[in-house]
Amino acid sequence: MSPYDASPVQAPAPLVDGFGRKVSYLRLSVTDRCDLRCVYCMAEHMVFLPKAELLTLEELDRVATAFVGLGTRKLRITGGEPLVRKGVMDLIRSLGRHLASGALEEITLTTNGTRLAEFAGQLAEAGVKRINVSLDSLKPDLFKRLTRGGDVAKVLAGIEAAQAAGLRVKVNAVALAHDNAAEIPELIGWAHRSGLDITLIETMPMGEIEADRTDQYLSLETVRRELESFWTLTDLPLSTGGPARYVRVEETGGRLGFITPMSHNFCEACNRVRLTCTGTLHTCLGQEDATDLRAVLRAGASDAELVEVVRNGVLAKPKGHDFRIARAEGPSVSRHMSTTGG
Template sequence: MIDPFGRAITYLRLSVTDRCDLRCTYCMPQRMTFLPKKELLTLEELDRLSAAFIRRGIRKLRLTGGEPLVRRDIMWLVERLSRFLGTGELDELTLTTNGTRLAHHAADLARLGVRRINVSLDSLEPETYARITRGGTLAETVRGIDAALDAGIEVKINTVALREDNLEQAVGLAEWAHSRGAGITFIEVMPMGSVEADRLDQFVPLTEVRRRLEERWTLTDTTLRTGGPARYARTDQGGTIGFITPLSHNFCGSCNRIRVTCTGQLFMCLGQTADADLRTPLRAWADDAPLEAAIAAAIERKPKGHDFAIRRSAPPAVERHMSVTGG
């Protein structure tokens, strides 16, 4: 799949649910309204949809949410999708998780061919973690991370930089991740969906985070790429630190990604509203030709990039929450 700007689309982020067992302050309001379960694609439909994308050239597939591991029988889908690793049609099957249920699933994920996962972790202070997540238990997520590492899964910590909540912890978070043999990526807060906080108060440009890290280490930029928007540096002690900068440094020029929601909406760009309905052709025809035609037509409409910006008291750049689109 080649978009109008000559970019090969090889990476699908597939949401399996909009639900999450946490309520992170930068992600969603405390009283979040989730979709009726009847609107979600079934696991069988998600499998069929994934197969269609893989036939079209997707080589990396990331399961997202919400929190993907809260979806009932999610391991059935992981097992089904793992067949594409065995045939060589898929290079990587992975997921992004908050880690709360990872301890229970880590061994099975490793057995089914998941070699690398991203785990969201924004603080190592139990009280701060509970405040950011609105009730999460830090020890539970740490247990999940350790279980994944023990199962032989490579872990990358994802940390959203928040000025009042964890900016002072950036070095400590990186040291903690590296001490466990994990990498870490810092992410600028994204203006998606309304939350109680003003995101301008939360926002930290990652140039500021990097300055703090460089007080601890010498950082050398690398050519490492893992299929997503992160740009990586290596410390003089061998640890890897990534930076995702949707606001301070647009990364759209090399975009190879698309996102599908748990209801079958294909979003060609995280920061735009244009979408394509895949649920209708998925359900209306047993033949996949109409579905693949809808995918092809959508790729022809993929925009050049997003228009993210944060302004004081302004509405979010995109009204849908990240948990709806898929993280």
């Protein structure tokens, strides 16, 4: 019997925020740790959280189950790098019971790909159908510099292993003005030739790091205009539950997404909330709102009490974020993306 053998909490009404938006998508961070140190994401010498501050696997399962009972249909496992968390496959396999019951539509994963060769088969067996892999460059030297020591060959081998296991893979690439801007068409072409979707993301001002994101910010409106100078981009009426807007590149036949938190926010239809690995519920990526679910869990709350706290937290969800990238302003939010959950 599963150690997390609990049924979803049955809620009388769906989870809705104060603006009438139905929340049906939970991003669940299982760790703040990562085996890479991407320059736009975290400091080179990060101080990671002590184990006691992280939710246990049982606590993560309990909160996720509460959200499923409140109408969550999509669950994304994030980090840090989720596959470095000891026992994470036990958690994913256990959460798969909600797939089997039909209460949950899908469990997905965002990963840097370094451990996919080891875990791809297990993910597929656990019911995961698709994953996102972060990959900002195919050039070994540039990839090594951007990740502070990473090996792009390991990530590419992980992607191949995921495809061989039957997983659908989408590549996520952060657009960086002085690093990979010129490589973006090549990256898109490679992805489409490899049978992969790809999404471009604007860099976001989260957490104090050494790099100056002001200089690295690249508007995807500018990128799109450049791509349209030699490719035909056809808008697609497609949503995968996240914030990306999609086009088809007619010349390659592949799909390309744009996530534009800076140049065009995506708040009006936001259906997402995030739970950090420490049990903090954030209902907006770009605001400092927070509800401490760890304290509720460890105070011995009943399922009904947990649901009530979740409802109140989501009810206070802000209308939207106000990300800014400007010199001397510092980050829009102080927490790192690796702590928040990607």
